[in-house]
Amino acid sequence: MTEDKKRILEKIRKCMALGSSANEHEAAAAMRQARKLMDMHGLTNEHVELSELGKETTASEHVNPPLWAAALQTVIARAFQCSAFSGRHRAIFVGRAENAKVAAYTYEVLMRQIKSARQAYTAERVPVWLSPAQKKKVSQGYCEGWVSSVQQSVREFAAPLRDEEDEKHQRFMEEETGNGPIPEAKPRKSVSERHSLARQASYAGAVDGEKVSLHHGVNRGEEAFRLAQLA
Template sequence: MDSRILKKVRQCLALAKQATNEHEAAAAMRQAQNLMRKHKISESDIDFSYVQHERVETDCKKVVSYHAALLHLIKRVFGVRFVMSSSLFSNSEVSFIGINPQPELAKYCYEVLWTKLKQTRQEYVKQQPKQCKRATKVARGDRFAEGWVFGIARTVEEFALSEKETSIIERYLAQEFPDLTSSATLKRGKKANTKKAVLDGIAAGRQESLHRPVNGQEHQKLNHNLGA
């Protein structure tokens, strides 16, 4: 469907809603309806034209606990939904879906945070005593990373979506991903002694600052605050 026509219809609908003169509002609404009839555009087509779908490759074949925590943080901060898909022949892919421009911002923030999180976790694992079993080091690294995400999460607020925006996203997901299912998160080393690792992660995460990027300058600010 021609994006220019959709944009024109949206402009007419916006004018009809915002116009203070009832004649102007009626004229704008008639123009929108005429365009919709002529080009066979439904209300759902208009609603879905606001939806943006951003994809990014990730190196995780399975969603481990701290990766899931990060994805849910991005979901809350930017008001998006995420879908993860995997293939035997290519890297896994995360899709961020929401109202434009939030998914693009979510994707950018995810890429920065995921790189930073993996690096910080790896450094923490290297600090563990040499006599520790590998499974214990992995578990402590995971719990540290979970704490790190929790520490950052305490500094940000959720992005509030309107009921209509939420409805549009949910309907879009139902149409584009009809076979979507939930998958279990992998939590490793449940029996390992990891309490200190969680607290260390929270303390480290609180040292970071997360800003919602809105333009190039905000992108630079995000990189600076996260040490990227």
């Protein structure tokens, strides 16, 4: 979306906001101005609705995220009423602008935490004689368990994202990329379900993941969420 289009849409939103004024003449004039701008620039109500959304992108170490990384991004997105999208070395959150920002920040914080926890587990409890391939499976199993505990914590408060909101986020991404419908992510397989060492690691990861609490907050005078790392 060009900067000119963004400015026009912002003007339209302001006019529409004035359209709810208690002053009937002011409200009518504002709505006429909004409609005039929309007609002049070939914009629809859907364009205005989509302009209220925002996209936040944060770096990811993965080209094709494993199950645990994709699940973590999805659960964070749902916690903040966003939709999750992935790119090469990117995690993308789309939703209300303020929600998308908090979701991206939360993702960065939790990714740092899970990597730190994984590193500690690997150093302290993974046998040195395992092959690199086995160590990778154990590492992924640990992360799967860790994320599963965070998912349980989020389910306690997160409201489900309505289908119409998810569809609106999809249309927003289509407008942003200009590439048409966004393809669905390929399903990932669980490592811990197929390998005994990874399954054992997932139990330890689940215990450590229970120490993370993601819950509501009321800071900065706006509806937001707060991330707390419990000791």
